[in-house]
Amino acid sequence: MGIKHLVAKAACFQVGNGASIRIWSDPWIPNFPGFIPTPKEGANSDLALVLQNPGCSLLNLLIGSREWFLLPPILMLTCCPLKRIAANLLPSKEIISRFNESMDLRCPLCNSAMETTLHIFTVCPFAKSLWFQSQWGLKMDVLNFDSPSEFVKFLLSPTFASNFSPSHREEFLLFGAILCDVIWKQRNRSIFENVDINLEGVAAKIFSLFVEHKSARPPLVRPQVSLAALGWNSPPRHGLKINVDAAVGPKFSVIATVTRDWRGRVVFTGSRKVNTTFPLQVEAEVVRWALTLVPDLRCDSVSVEIDSQVVANLISNSSVPPLWRIRFLCFDLRSFLSSYSNVVVSWVPRICNEAAHILAKWSLFWKFYGSFDVSFSSDCFSPIVLRESSGLV
Ligand SMILES: [Zn+2]
Numbered sequence: 001m002g003i004k005h006l007v008a009k010a011a012c013f014q015v016g017n018g019a020s021i022r023i024w025s026d027p028w029i030p031n032f033p034g035f036i037p038t039p040k041e042g043a044n045s046d047l048a049l050v051l052q053n054p055g056c057s058l059l060n061l062l063i064g065s066r067e068w069f070l071l072p073p074i075l076m077l078t079c080c081p082l083k084r085i086a087a088n089l090l091p092s093k094e095i096i097s098r099f100n101e102s103m104d105l106r107c108p109l110c111n112s113a114m115e116t117t118l119h120i121f122t123v124c125p126f127a128k129s130l131w132f133q134s135q136w137g138l139k140m141d142v143l144n145f146d147s148p149s150e151f152v153k154f155l156l157s158p159t160f161a162s163n164f165s166p167s168h169r170e171e172f173l174l175f176g177a178i179l180c181d182v183i184w185k186q187r188n189r190s191i192f193e194n195v196d197i198n199l200e201g202v203a204a205k206i207f208s209l210f211v212e213h214k215s216a217r218p219p220l221v222r223p224q225v226s227l228a229a230l231g232w233n234s235p236p237r238h239g240l241k242i243n244v245d246a247a248v249g250p251k252f253s254v255i256a257t258v259t260r261d262w263r264g265r266v267v268f269t270g271s272r273k274v275n276t277t278f279p280l281q282v283e284a285e286v287v288r289w290a291l292t293l294v295p296d297l298r299c300d301s302v303s304v305e306i307d308s309q310v311v312a313n314l315i316s317n318s319s320v321p322p323l324w325r326i327r328f329l330c331f332d333l334r335s336f337l338s339s340y341s342n343v344v345v346s347w348v349p350r351i352c353n354e355a356a357h358i359l360a361k362w363s364l365f366w367k368f369y370g371s372f373d374v375s376f377s378s379d380c381f382s383p384i385v386l387r388e389s390s391g392l393v
Helices: 004-010 054-064 066-070 073-078 080-086 117-123 125-133 148-156 166-192 199-214 279-297 309-316 324-339 354-366 381-390
Strands: 239-248 253-261 266-274 301-306 343-347
Touching: 080 148, 080 166, 117 125, 117 148, 117 166, 125 166, 125 199, 125 324, 148 166, 166 199, 199 279, 199 309, 239 279, 239 354, 253 279, 253 354, 253 381, 266 279, 266 354, 279 301, 279 309, 279 324, 279 343, 309 324, 309 343, 324 343, 354 381
Parallel strands: 239 301, 301 343
Antiparallel strands: 239 253, 253 266
16 A cells, blocks of 8 residues: 555556557656656647547457457467557557657667558568568568558458468468567567667567467376476387487577487487578578488487477478478478488477587587587586486386
8 A cells, every 4th residue: 555656656557549548647658757758839638549540440340350259369369469550559659759759760670761560560671571581471562551450451361362261361360460579579679678689580489489379279188297207218229319409609500419329329429510590490400410310320210309399390290381491491301201201300308308408509619519429528418418328227
């Protein structure tokens, strides 16, 4: 009770639909002193934040529409930002400048145009590149949307996809919603935390969120597995297991493979430098390296294990559309896998992939790559291999 006035000093309204907010007297803009904008001369102090534009009617249409309610719960949750975009309720610089004429209007992502809602999600070079890298390869600048609501309408009913099945439409909408959400969060980090935005990192984040949400299913009853039971497992007798991992650095990355037999003995271990910092590409490159080792291994079966669920899914499940950036690499890997009946690529938790993980990190840190004897670094690598092997029966 006693601290209510203190909380009120630091509290800022959540905008919602704007109808209950008085523009010039309520605290509603997060980066303004006291969260309250300075009134323009002669401004109506009782003016509510209700934006009159076609987006509002579309917003109502979206919320009440059959399409909206047919969305799975996960999609409804993810698509929440779209409702604000449709109603042009996101506090873009263009919107805020109506209450602060002296502010810098440039888009923080490209610094070359005024930041409007449409700009930031469609024609900003940053957004354009992300749309073009998507599996639909969209060129957003040629679509010429007139308003944010038209853009959201396009996400709901893409004009280029009249023959899409309902599930494909849903996927497109999901991707669009995730892309907008991630861009908006990155834009906020750029403005409020001065964080430099890495396009490749953002693309990878969008893609992995997309794959995660797409494969989300109602919770299944999973068997209880104790942590003690987790750890490296040996391959079948006369088979080999290649654990792979990657460490992404600021200028280049390192990939590492650890090949062991069914007794846990190391057959080959090595690391390599790769000239990309795009996480999914790095992880796919390490799988490619592991698969090139297969013809020389001469064993009954080979199991490649990676702790990136997204990449394992991309490579082993041909129904998952690959990210544009690594499309050809994925096709190569899938075609390699389909030509070998005794090779599988699968995901394991990090705890089961420690040796490859440590080797990649160690190589990146020391900038030291090549094939190694298991005893090469007694302080970090060999104890893990020993520990993993000792768990074997
Ligand atoms: Zn921009």
